[in-house]
Every structure is written in C-alpha cells, then in structure tokens.
Amino acid sequence: MLVIGAVLVIVALLVVAALAVPIQPGLPKQTPKAGIIMPSGAGLDQLNFAPSKVTVIVGVNNTVWTNDDSVEHTVKSESIPAGAAPFASGLLSTGQTFTVSLTVPGTYTYECTIHPAWMQATIIVVGASNSTESGGSGGGS
Secondary structure, eight states, X not given: OHHHHXXXXXXXXXXXXXXXXXXXXXXXXXXOEEEEEEOTTHHHHTOOOBSSEEEEEXXXXXXXEEEOSSSOBXXXXXXXXXXXXXXXXXXXXXXXEEEEOOOSOEEEEEEXXXXXXXXXXXXXXXXXXXXXXXXXXXXXX
C-alpha cells in the first residue's frame, strides 16, 4: 500500500511540474480551430456536417472541415455576408481537410455539392467584441 501511495505522489508531482513549464517565447502562435467533420456514413446514411451550426470569432478561429467518411465530399459556400469571399474546397477524400478564415461577420451557409439534399450547414461569424467566449462554440446538429 505504501508503494502505491508513493507512486501516486510521484505521478502527481510530475503532472504539476509539466503544467508549470512556461510557454516558450518565439514559438508560433496557433489559432484555435472550429472543427467540423463529415462523419462516417454521411454520404450513404444521409448524415449532415457535425456540428451543423457553429459560431466562430473573426480573427480568433479558423474553420476546419475534416472528411471522416469513406466517400468524397465538398464544402462550398451558398450564401455569405456582403463583402465576404466565397469558399469551395474541391473534392475531399477520406482524411483530407479544408480550412478557411472567415473575416466578415455574419451568417454563412454551405453545402456538400455531392450531397446537397441533406448536407447543408451554417456558420455564424461574430466580431471579437460580440463574443463572450474566446474559442468559438459549436451548436446543435
């Protein structure tokens, strides 16, 4: 029993030491990402993007789609705010990703052009001053 207690103390000390290591200056700053997936079965089982609605913050979040399905998908903007640039991924095979930085606040709708009948979703982009969080948030599916 004493050995188990000593091991737990050592593990706890290692965790505390690891958390206490300061972030080194000069390392590249990573932008938090709002992740959206094309779930396994989306192309055959009529599943949607997950989540189907997400909120991101201008200048804080990149939006990244990942194809976790066994069939190809696309990501193409359908409606965008005035002044925003449209986006289109082209074909995404299994495991491929597509990233955009949305710089104009507003509502963006997009679809998979291969499965437009059921793969449609929304991104709400808010300005940093409108945000109550610092990492964006997912919505319901």
